[in-house]
Amino acid sequence: GVELRSLGNTPDEFRQDMLSNLYYRRGTTVESASAQDAYETLALTVRDRLAERRARTAAAQYESNPRWVYYLSAEYLLGPQLEQNLLYSGTSEAAHKALEACGFKPEEIAALDVEPGLGNGGLGRLAACLLDSLATLDIPAVGYGIRYDLGIFRQEFQDGRQIERPDDWAFQGDPWEFPAPDDVQTVGFYGHVDERDGRKVWQPGEVVLGEPSHLLVPGYGTTTVNIVRLWRARAHQASFDLTRFSAGQYAEAVQDAVRAENISKVLYPDDSTAAGRELRLKQQYFLVSCSLRDIVRRFRLRNSDWDAFGSKTAIQLNDTHPVLAIPELMRLLVDEEGLDWDHAWSLVRQTFNYTCHTLLPEALETWPVDMLGRLLPRHLEIIYLINAGLLEEVRSRFPGDIDRVRRMSLIQETPERLVRMANLAVTGTTMTNGVAELHTQLLTSTVLRDFHDLWPSRFANVTNGVSPRRFVRLASPGISALISSGLGHDRWLTDLSLLSGLEALTGDASFREQWREVKRSAKAALGLGDPGALMDVMIKRFHEYKRQQLKLLHVITLYQRIKAGGYDGVPRTVLFGGKAAPAYQAAKNIIHLINAVAAAVNADPAAAGLLRVAFPANYNITLAEHIIPAADLSEQISMAGKEASGTGNMKLTLNGALTIGTLDGANIEIRDRVGADNFFLFGLDAPAALALRSGPYQPRDHYHADDELRAALDAIRSGAFGGVGHDVAASLLDRDEYLTLADYRSYVDAQAGVDAAWRDQDHWTTMSILNTARAGFFSSDRTVTDYLDRIWHATPVRVEG
Ligand code: DL6
Numbered sequence: 001g002v003e004l005r006s007l008g009n010t011p012d013e014f015r016q017d018m019l020s021n022l023y024y025r026r027g028t029t030v031e032s033a034s035a036q037d038a039y040e041t042l043a044l045t046v047r048d049r050l051a052e053r054r055a056r057t058a059a060a061q062y063e064s065n066p067r068w069v070y071y072l073s074a075e076y077l078l079g080p081q082l083e084q085n086l087l088y089s090g091t092s093e094a095a096h097k098a099l100e101a102c103g104f105k106p107e108e109i110a111a112l113d114v115e116p117g118l119g120n121g122g123l124g125r126l127a128a129c130l131l132d133s134l135a136t137l138d139i140p141a142v143g144y145g146i147r148y149d150l151g152i153f154r155q156e157f158q159d160g161r162q163i164e165r166p167d168d169w170a171f172q173g174d175p176w177e178f179p180a181p182d183d184v185q186t187v188g189f190y191g192h193v194d195e196r197d198g199r200k201v202w203q204p205g206e207v208v209l210g211e212p213s214h215l216l217v218p219g220y221g222t223t224t225v226n227i228v229r230l231w232r233a234r235a236h237q238a239s240f241d242l243t244r245f246s247a248g249q250y251a252e253a254v255q256d257a258v259r260a261e262n263i264s265k266v267l268y269p270d271d272s273t274a275a276g277r278e279l280r281l282k283q284q285y286f287l288v289s290c291s292l293r294d295i296v297r298r299f300r301l302r303n304s305d306w307d308a309f310g311s312k313t314a315i316q317l318n319d320t321h322p323v324l325a326i327p328e329l330m331r332l333l334v335d336e337e338g339l340d341w342d343h344a345w346s347l348v349r350q351t352f353n354y355t356c357h358t359l360l361p362e363a364l365e366t367w368p369v370d371m372l373g374r375l376l377p378r379h380l381e382i383i384y385l386i387n388a389g390l391l392e393e394v395r396s397r398f399p400g401d402i403d404r405v406r407r408m409s410l411i412q413e414t415p416e417r418l419v420r421m422a423n424l425a426v427t428g429t430t431m432t433n434g435v436a437e438l439h440t441q442l443l444t445s446t447v448l449r450d451f452h453d454l455w456p457s458r459f460a461n462v463t464n465g466v467s468p469r470r471f472v473r474l475a476s477p478g479i480s481a482l483i484s485s486g487l488g489h490d491r492w493l494t495d496l497s498l499l500s501g502l503e504a505l506t507g508d509a510s511f512r513e514q515w516r517e518v519k520r521s522a523k524a525a526l527g528l529g530d531p532g533a534l535m536d537v538m539i540k541r542f543h544e545y546k547r548q549q550l551k552l553l554h555v556i557t558l559y560q561r562i563k564a565g566g567y568d569g570v571p572r573t574v575l576f577g578g579k580a581a582p583a584y585q586a587a588k589n590i591i592h593l594i595n596a597v598a599a600a601v602n603a604d605p606a607a608a609g610l611l612r613v614a615f616p617a618n619y620n621i622t623l624a625e626h627i628i629p630a631a632d633l634s635e636q637i638s639m640a641g642k643e644a645s646g647t648g649n650m651k652l653t654l655n656g657a658l659t660i661g662t663l664d665g666a667n668i669e670i671r672d673r674v675g676a677d678n679f680f681l682f683g684l685d686a687p688a689a690l691a692l693r694s695g696p697y698q699p700r701d702h703y704h705a706d707d708e709l710r711a712a713l714d715a716i717r718s719g720a721f722g723g724v725g726h727d728v729a730a731s732l733l734d735r736d737e738y739l740t741l742a743d744y745r746s747y748v749d750a751q752a753g754v755d756a757a758w759r760d761q762d763h764w765t766t767m768s769i770l771n772t773a774r775a776g777f778f779s780s781d782r783t784v785t786d787y788l789d790r791i792w793h794a795t796p797v798r799v800e801g
Helices: 011-025 035-064 082-089 092-101 106-110 122-136 242-246 250-264 277-302 306-312 325-336 341-351 369-375 377-397 402-408 421-427 437-447 449-454 468-474 477-487 496-507 509-526 548-563 585-603 621-630 648-654 667-674 686-694 699-705 707-717 726-734 740-759 761-773 780-792
Strands: 068-072 141-146 154-158 161-165 177-179 185-189 192-196 199-203 206-218 225-234 313-318 352-355 366-368 418-420 432-434 459-461 534-539 572-577 611-614 633-636 658-661
Touching: 011 035, 011 092, 035 082, 035 092, 035 106, 035 206, 035 225, 068 122, 068 277, 082 092, 082 206, 082 468, 092 106, 122 141, 122 206, 122 225, 122 313, 122 468, 122 780, 141 277, 161 585, 185 277, 192 377, 199 325, 199 377, 206 250, 206 277, 225 250, 225 277, 242 250, 250 277, 277 306, 277 313, 277 325, 277 369, 306 313, 306 341, 313 341, 313 780, 325 341, 325 352, 325 377, 325 421, 341 352, 341 377, 366 369, 369 377, 369 418, 377 402, 377 421, 377 449, 402 449, 418 421, 421 449, 432 437, 432 780, 437 449, 437 459, 437 667, 468 477, 468 621, 468 648, 477 496, 477 509, 496 509, 496 761, 496 780, 509 621, 509 761, 534 621, 534 740, 548 572, 548 585, 548 611, 548 707, 548 740, 572 621, 585 611, 585 726, 621 648, 633 648, 648 658, 648 667, 648 761, 658 667, 658 740, 658 761, 699 707, 699 726, 699 740, 707 726, 707 740, 726 740, 740 761
Parallel strands: 068 141, 068 313, 141 225, 313 352, 352 432, 432 459, 534 572, 534 633, 572 611, 633 658
Antiparallel strands: 154 161, 177 206, 185 206, 192 199, 206 225, 366 418
């Protein structure tokens, strides 16, 4: 092949290349360059280094014709790209010097790097961590997603209320992206199904184009650079109505084009509103259709026999959002390629696997049969055929068990006819996995129990993990440097189990002192409160099951103790961060109340130096990277049995925060590893919570029995926080769906244990180091290794450096 010229990484070579990029690609000069010019030039110069590795990677992967891992996800929270790409390409220092030589301040230029907020929360960030680890482990992989014009909304507070603003993240252009308008795919919607020569032919009524662009996904400490390919909807030229435009009907002239391009306009915030459901379904099919065509095109580059498809292709369905891929691949194989049904079905089942990320029944997607049939008539036929096969198997395994047949059917019949996407996902895949031990156990014993009865070997657990590069090395340069100096190497960045070497250092007083100092300076850098105070952090999406309201009741109790002159706790800064889905009023009420309580506490001289409440707006990956290293206490206080796994809990543990938590999600595995002595446990466990929920639970009994709880709720009800929060208090007293009041006393008492532990700073530091030392399991490298062993069965392709 043709040899690539290697780009040099000395400061001089890097600066020369920056200058070339400034002149030739940015079209400007050093004298007139703006900060944005400098940022984009820097980004291009770094990107070029990775692009070179990408070219080598693509060549090696093509050559070895491996089994590919394709990750299909409606969401990716990739985080800021600049610092990551500088680190992974080994050019941080050269870039710093080059910027300074041109008169720019590196921090100011880095601040211009806007994160693509193409996800809502844990599921999207997990996708990004898995891509990072796939590349780091040299696995040939491509992530597929949607390039939303507007990412997750920008959160602002107005009078303490959450306001959502559009996030036009790529307004200035995105220097990391490689658009490929020549690889465009055509996606159909609506229309009808004909039969021709014994084959079904779908004649779509509307056609939209999917235009891809890709971002580079570098591995750490390796040459491999994979990609994530994102699709953007484009209208056909023909949808612009020139006749109408010429007649002055400007809006009408573009209406079809606008409708087409709306498909990738906004990241759908969540499914708590009915409006826009059809658009959401269109987004899902758009992602699936474009990605499968691309996957098939890539398969054909090296293979001609369909029989090899399943062994060359592992497609992971990230939750139910991309599950239409199952009927779509059946349609491609049967209708377009002419394979017989059984042959196609066996290839489809070999190809796909499914990850479930929830236990909330309302989060298991369903689609009205009518809507799906109108939008995708052939797919609905295929779903019916798949259902026939499934129900035949159920009937023959469980004769006469009509209820079971009804529960397992892909179609819910009453009260409304709905397609059950999770049932389709389990039926059309080889493996289904949960994301933490408890989650998988609850999935197989409750939500998906019938499927587990039928096919027990089709279920596996793969506990989530996080990228140590992103969430330790980049987020916490101070802690990272200390870990490396303590261990005498930085190999822990690619083998996180090596953190166990820190255990021996807990006996070293000077190491403990340095650890304390590093945590303290992370708090000082965050600038939210006294760095000597305990930094108590609750960062995650707002949801009643996660119970930010429980943390808030604790804050009110502390405040009331202060007001009563009986405060014996340690100084604390309580930090909240997170967004509520725009249509989720109960969660937005909690946000409003937190801000009202924060205003009262922070303005009260009596609380000064003892308690402070911080709630920075617009929690995202960029902000997370500042908060996580500063945390002393990690709040993981969901009602047991509701949080599938959590990943923030892992990030905080790895950064030396101690957890106060329930036995929920991955908290259980964290506690098992760090040790019960280094974890503040409280509350009902999952069976106890379930039992209480199934009986006649009376939240008011707790209100009457506990003076401090009653005082906290009464303060809200009596208007102590500017009259805000009546609805929150009423919902807790009347329903308390997530057992907040039942867990209050146990939680507040456990917090007293936190205070006692914090008073012995030296011991706290030991516990903090032990948390980091014992959390190596929670690397997403281990997660990917588990996926490879249990689910994907793909092997690395090493790329020459
Ligand atoms: O698996 C990633 C992440 C888990 O850690 C969280 O526990 C879980 O809530 C989250 N789920 C979602 C969306 N849920 N659905 N469906 O983000 O996934």
